[in-house]
Amino acid sequence: NAGVIQTPRHKVTGKGQEATLWCEPISGHSAVFWYRQTIVQGLEFLTYFRNQAPIDDSGMPKERFSAQMPNQSHSTLKIQSTQPQDSAVYLCASSLEWGAREQYFGPGTRLTVL
Amino acid sequence: GEQVEQLPSILRVQEGSSASINCTYENSASNYFPWYKQEPGENPKLIIDIRSNMERKQTQGLIVLLDKKAKRFSLHITDTQPGDSAMYFCAASPLVTNAYKVIFGKGTHLHVLP
Numbered sequence: 001n002a003g004v005i006q007t008p009r010h011k012v013t014g015k016g017q018e019a020t021l022w023c024e025p026i027s028g029h030s031a032v033f034w035y036r037q038t039i040v041q042g043l044e045f046l047t048y049f050r051n052q053a054p055i056d057d058s059g060m061p062k063e064r065f066s067a068q069m070p071n072q073s074h075s076t077l078k079i080q081s082t083q084p085q086d087s088a089v090y091l092c093a094s095s096l097e098w099g100a101r102e103q104y105f106g107p108g109t110r111l112t113v114l
Numbered sequence: 115g116e117q118v119e120q121l122p123s124i125l126r127v128q129e130g131s132s133a134s135i136n137c138t139y140e141n142s143a144s145n146y147f148p149w150y151k152q153e154p155g156e157n158p159k160l161i162i163d164i165r166s167n168m169e170r171k172q173t174q175g176l177i178v179l180l181d182k183k184a185k186r187f188s189l190h191i192t193d194t195q196p197g198d199s200a201m202y203f204c205a206a207s208p209l210v211t212n213a214y215k216v217i218f219g220k221g222t223h224l225h226v227l228p
Contacts, residue, residue: 042220043203056215091157101146101207103216105157
């Protein structure tokens with residue numbers, strides 16, 4: 001079991017460019033979560049999917065952020081027209097739907113917007 | 115509201131002493147309270163959790179207490195060691211179908227001084 005896989009590990013973009021972040025959850029996990037981590041805000045919830053369906057995206061900045069889960073093996077977080085304030089570590093986590101509900105985090109993607 | 119407040123943000127303790135982190139939550143539907151530890155350069159990992167049908171849980175030098183009336187829960191690390199130095203996040207979540215979004219506190223940076 002490779003755990004949650006996130007690619008790329010580091011991404012540098014220029015202001016106004018698009019960034020796409022990838023997450024491969026643990027096989028068999030039906031819930032996938034996206035978080036943004038900064039020193040100031042800590043771990044901010046962005047969105048989550050259950051059995052590939054979007055359940056709650058209340059944490060997503062409305063205009064430039066979008067997330068999809070086209071199949072059970074991967075999810076993407078897309079940020080359009082990136083801004084310096086989008087710079088953060090974006091963490092993906094997955095969990096079993098039932099049971100202990102422990103979330104298994106990936107290593108994160110460190111996004112730097114110049 | 116859904117916020118989880120976590121204090122202190124920075125905690126320095128002497129090796130061998132105990133460390134306490136306190137959290138409060140707003141959502142009265144919350145009934146699952148995990149604690150995650152994040153070591154430098156690593157992703158957060160679950161270290162202990164407690165459900166609302168319990169007031170106290172202990173495992174391997176960690177104690178969590180839950181006061182549902184006050185909407186308050188806490189982590190106590192006994193006999194701290196240098197390896198306990200890390201970021202600690204508390205979280206709250208409702209354990210119901212279709213609604214187990216996890217809201218994290220902003221984290222506590224624990225420094226165990228030799």
